[in-house]
Amino acid sequence: MAMTDNQTRFQHDDDHVAVIIGSGAGGGTLANELAQQGIDVVVLEAGAIHTRDDFLADEWASFSQLAWLDPRTTSGSFRLAKDFPNLPAWIVKSVGGTTVHWAGASLRIQPHEFRALSEYGKVEGANLLDWPVTYDELAPYYTRAEDRMGVTRTNDIPGLPGNNNFHVMYTGAKNLGYECNTGHMAINSQIRDGRASCQQRGFCFQGCRTGAKWSTLYTELPAAIATGHMELRPQSHVAHIEHDAQGKVTGVVYFDANGDQQRQKARLVAVAGNSLETPRLLLNSASSLFPDGLANSSGQVGRNYMRHTTGSVYATFDEPVHMYRGTTMAGIISDEAHHDPSRGFVGGYEMETVSLGLPFMAAFFDPGAWGSDFTGALDQYDHMAGMWLVGEDMPRESNRITLNTDLKDAFGMPVANVHYDDHPNDIAMREHAYRQGSAIYESVGAKNIYRTPPYPSTHNLGSCRMSQRAQDGVCNGFGQSHDIPNLFISDGSQFTTSATENPTLTIVSLAIRQAEHIGQLMKEGIV
Amino acid sequence: MPSTSLSRRTFLKTTGGALVGTLAFASGPIALLAPSRSWAMPLDALSSHEGEVLLQVTKHLFPHPGLEDAVYAFVVKDLDRAAEAEANRTLLQGGVKALDDDASGDWLALAPNDQYLRVASLEGTSFFEKVRSTAIVSLYNNPLAFTHFGYQGEEGDKGYLYNGFSDLTWLPEPPQPANGYMPGEVPS
Numbered sequence: 001m002a003m004t005d006n007q008t009r010f011q012h013d014d015d016h017v018a019v020i021i022g023s024g025a026g027g028g029t030l031a032n033e034l035a036q037q038g039i040d041v042v043v044l045e046a047g048a049i050h051t052r053d054d055f056l057a058d059e060w061a062s063f064s065q066l067a068w069l070d071p072r073t074t075s076g077s078f079r080l081a082k083d084f085p086n087l088p089a090w091i092v093k094s095v096g097g098t099t100v101h102w103a104g105a106s107l108r109i110q111p112h113e114f115r116a117l118s119e120y121g122k123v124e125g126a127n128l129l130d131w132p133v134t135y136d137e138l139a140p141y142y143t144r145a146e147d148r149m150g151v152t153r154t155n156d157i158p159g160l161p162g163n164n165n166f167h168v169m170y171t172g173a174k175n176l177g178y179e180c181n182t183g184h185m186a187i188n189s190q191i192r193d194g195r196a197s198c199q200q201r202g203f204c205f206q207g208c209r210t211g212a213k214w215s216t217l218y219t220e221l222p223a224a225i226a227t228g229h230m231e232l233r234p235q236s237h238v239a240h241i242e243h244d245a246q247g248k249v250t251g252v253v254y255f256d257a258n259g260d261q262q263r264q265k266a267r268l269v270a271v272a273g274n275s276l277e278t279p280r281l282l283l284n285s286a287s288s289l290f291p292d293g294l295a296n297s298s299g300q301v302g303r304n305y306m307r308h309t310t311g312s313v314y315a316t317f318d319e320p321v322h323m324y325r326g327t328t329m330a331g332i333i334s335d336e337a338h339h340d341p342s343r344g345f346v347g348g349y350e351m352e353t354v355s356l357g358l359p360f361m362a363a364f365f366d367p368g369a370w371g372s373d374f375t376g377a378l379d380q381y382d383h384m385a386g387m388w389l390v391g392e393d394m395p396r397e398s399n400r401i402t403l404n405t406d407l408k409d410a411f412g413m414p415v416a417n418v419h420y421d422d423h424p425n426d427i428a429m430r431e432h433a434y435r436q437g438s439a440i441y442e443s444v445g446a447k448n449i450y451r452t453p454p455y456p457s458t459h460n461l462g463s464c465r466m467s468q469r470a471q472d473g474v475c476n477g478f479g480q481s482h483d484i485p486n487l488f489i490s491d492g493s494q495f496t497t498s499a500t501e502n503p504t505l506t507i508v509s510l511a512i513r514q515a516e517h518i519g520q521l522m523k524e525g526i527v
Numbered sequence: 528m529p530s531t532s533l534s535r536r537t538f539l540k541t542t543g544g545a546l547v548g549t550l551a552f553a554s555g556p557i558a559l560l561a562p563s564r565s566w567a568m569p570l571d572a573l574s575s576h577e578g579e580v581l582l583q584v585t586k587h588l589f590p591h592p593g594l595e596d597a598v599y600a601f602v603v604k605d606l607d608r609a610a611e612a613e614a615n616r617t618l619l620q621g622g623v624k625a626l627d628d629d630a631s632g633d634w635l636a637l638a639p640n641d642q643y644l645r646v647a648s649l650e651g652t653s654f655f656e657k658v659r660s661t662a663i664v665s666l667y668n669n670p671l672a673f674t675h676f677g678y679q680g681e682e683g684d685k686g687y688l689y690n691g692f693s694d695l696t697w698l699p700e701p702p703q704p705a706n707g708y709m710p711g712e713v714p715s
């Protein structure tokens with residue numbers, strides 16, 4: 001039985017429902033939070049339902065099953081434009097969104113990071129800004145999100161047991177004087193909230209079959225359906241958002257599973273399609289009243305796209321590691337996450353263990369590679385440990401999502417082009433992170449150390465950012481668009497800056513806070 | 528090229544060829560999996576000769592000492608599948624023919640190092656890229672390769688919790704609480 005079989009259904013011309021586009025971290029959480037308040041919600045999700053039983057312990061097959069493979073294009077000097085010109089981002093198109101694929105690392109953004117411009121000062125070539133939300137304002141929502149998601153090392157939840165990859169990182173971290181533990185993970189270390197504990201399968205990126213890892217697919221979405229106030233419509237791809245003569249949004253036009261065009265009326269629309277699709281949808285909704293797209297009077301829709309400064313370090317050892325056994329992100333070092341410009345860059349970075357199975361290792365280790373250096377590394381696959389470096393990247397107006405009108409999707413809509421140039425700060429940070437990551441493994445006696453370039457972006461942020469003043473961004477501190485009171489941004493696109501930390505805990509916290517605000521606005525009759 | 532071999536090529540193209548071989552490492556992990564030491568990979572679009580050349584080209588691009596030809600044959604199999612499309616067939620057959628033509632008709636007869644140099648000089652051509660990009664997936668995405676390189680693939684599905692996720696013994700065990708807790712274990 002599908003989770004949607006007995007759900008409440010709403011009419012297409014029912015204009016009292018809130019429409020949410022996307023069922024991932026932002027959309028799925030918002031849907032549940034609204035439904036719990038008794039607000040009627042329709043969630044339109046482009047992807048199909050794939051349940052835990054459908055997940056595959058096979059990297060390429062799982063990728064074909066779950067990834068967003070509709071066309072996208074790239075430009076700019078970032079290496080992905082060369083390595084994966086049509087796959088700038090690794091995002092899921094499935095009920096649950098990218099929370100199906102995610103690794104579960106759940107870190108709070110540090111207080112000073114919400115004040116990036118004030119703390120770092122103006123950075124040439126960057127469009128830094130302070131968030132219109134402070135850490136203290138968000139803190140209670142972080143607490144609720146951590147409880148909801150079952151984040152380890154919060155709420156008295158024990159840390160996950162460390163795997164082999166962690167043991168290598170831990171030893172190296174200690175050698176360098178760093179702290180290291182098995183992290184704050186939204187993965188059950190013990191049975192909790194009706195979900196099993198982690199079996200250390202190592203297929204977190206392929207969907208968690210045990211349900212130990214939090215995903216909206218089997219937490220927020222079924223909980224929302226159970227209230228009787230939410231209808232989930234899978235395989236419903238929204239093409240554009242409509243508005244009335246006063247400039248308020250009135251509903252959306254989407255294509256259903258049969259490719260038939262449908263129109264759903266709405267009292268408000270919340271967009272949570274992840275940071276490439278959200279601005280694309282606003283731009284594709286241009287009209288005579290809003291010729292540059294919805295919510296775009298500032299011209300900031302699509303701009304300031306961020307993807308974190310990333311890279312990986314893999315190292316080989318005389319003795320076996322089998323890094324692929326167990327949780328993909330099994331250990332975290334946060335000692336470089338602070339802001340210390342004496343390192344030659346502003347902001348900070350995290351070091352987190354990562355592992356890839358043999359098929360993905362071959363594809364992502366050094367894209368385009370061939371020859372004996374490459375094969376020499378793979379020959380040591382079972383003796384390899386790995387870490388992912390993830391740090392704050394600079395928002396830049398020129399790093400942006402635009403419409404590529406030369407290329408249309410299956411519904412005839414222009415696709416997203418992703419333009420990105422690394423800022424000198426990103427490059428300096430990546431270099432520092434590569435050096436420290438290498439030093440960690442050298443101290444454990446590594447034979448070979450390899451620097452792996454960024455994977456297709458897993459963290460996509462900022463393309464409809466929050467700002468205090470309307471001219472600096474797209475939405476206010478509650479994700480409500482500056483231009484249109486009943487249009488909300490509810491995913492990682494809201495981020496004013498990327499901060500250092502993996503973004504999902506913050507996306508979920510913002511969604512909980514936004515839901516409360518929407519409930520208030522509805523009571524006041526504003527939306 | 529003399530017309531007799533041309534017609535032979537055409538003949539093979541319509542009936543398809545095959546790759547055959549014998550496992551080189553009788554006691555290797557792959558031999559333990561295989562039902563017999565000899566193996567065969569039938570081809571539909573490519574001739575046996577084309578298959579052999581492509582196998583050798585792949586070995587030059589991705590040299591793994593000790594990796595059985597039977598694993599490289601997966602790449603040829605996928606190239607053969609791709610070659611069912613006319614454009615790919617023209618590309619692959621043209622690439623093989625160019626290698627042969629440049630080597631007095633038989634590139635396979637060249638010394639390995641000479642073969643390698645000629646393949647390496649093709650970097651950037653669509654023939655080279657077709658073989659490389661197919662191999663990067665096919666060579667490493669099959670159970671024989673998993674066994675060879677020490678990746679347990681689908682075995683992980685049931686979980687390594689009681690089966691080796693933290694069996695590393697060459698480093699000291701990290702202390703708790705940093706190292707976390709097993710399910711049911713209560714932090715003291």
Ligand SMILES: Cc1cc2nc3c(=O)[nH]c(=O)nc-3n(C[C@H](O)[C@H](O)[C@H](O)COP(=O)(O)OP(=O)(O)OC[C@H]3O[C@@H](n4cnc5c(N)ncnc54)[C@H](O)[C@@H]3O)c2cc1C
Binds near residue numbers: 275
């Ligand atoms: C391999 C991997 C590992 C990761 N690990 C971590 C981690 O450890 N920690 C962390 O914090 N984050 C991690 N992330 C990132 C995390 O998954 C994302 O930050 C998060 O899921 C983003 O939430 P979102 O709501 O913005 O978008 P998503 O979760 O991507 O949801 C967007 C949804 O909208 C749908 N959609 C898009 N356009 C339309 C449309 N036009 N109509 C209808 N539906 C549409 C999509 O199909 C999708 O389901 C990881 C990501 C990946 C890929």
Ligand code: SF4
Binds near residue numbers: 209
């Ligand atoms: S390692 Fe744990 S969290 Fe990851 S997929 Fe397996 S059971 Fe789920």
